[in-house]
Amino acid sequence: MNTANKLTLLRVVMIPAFLLVLYLHVPGANYWALAIFALASITDTLDGYIARHYNQITDFGKFMDPLADKCLVTAAMLWFVEIGQMPAWALLIVIVREFAVSGLRMIAADKGRVIAAGWSGKVKTASTMVCIVLMLLPIGYWVNSICVAVIVLTTIYSGVEYFTKNLDVLTAAE
Numbered sequence: 001m002n003t004a005n006k007l008t009l010l011r012v013v014m015i016p017a018f019l020l021v022l023y024l025h026v027p028g029a030n031y032w033a034l035a036i037f038a039l040a041s042i043t044d045t046l047d048g049y050i051a052r053h054y055n056q057i058t059d060f061g062k063f064m065d066p067l068a069d070k071c072l073v074t075a076a077m078l079w080f081v082e083i084g085q086m087p088a089w090a091l092l093i094v095i096v097r098e099f100a101v102s103g104l105r106m107i108a109a110d111k112g113r114v115i116a117a118g119w120s121g122k123v124k125t126a127s128t129m130v131c132i133v134l135m136l137l138p139i140g141y142w143v144n145s146i147c148v149a150v151i152v153l154t155t156i157y158s159g160v161e162y163f164t165k166n167l168d169v170l171t172a173a174e
Helices: 003-024 029-053 059-082 090-111 120-135 142-166 166-171
Strands: none
Touching: 003 029, 003 059, 003 142, 029 059, 029 120, 029 166, 059 120, 059 166, 090 142, 142 166
């Protein structure tokens, strides 16, 4: 197992640790969770860089890296929904977009085409992770609301972009 894949697996292991800290309600839990989430987010950037720079791209990494990202972000958002910090409909938009883009990629792959991550998808991921970090801080209602809006808007925009740029994949589907 190469370094990039080890970092991806580390991120997966950090997800239950992140949630455990939040559920234990220990003093400073949000700050510990913030540290774990930030470190996990950094591993996402680092494993991608290592995989590309040192030619460590593997099928396992292609599958597991985006899955680890989705699980990390979804875990945080589920926590926010549970404590009333994020409306469930906002999380639903994120989840539906992820399923839709994954489905589009599967159809494209079946046709021998790869849909690479687009610029808007990278902006969505980065802004979502920054917003989650902010939402783990005691920042107040308005900043939290702005973060939810940023997450929803970047999610919708990137989803629409993926589908408009790759509409031919669906129109050719039978």
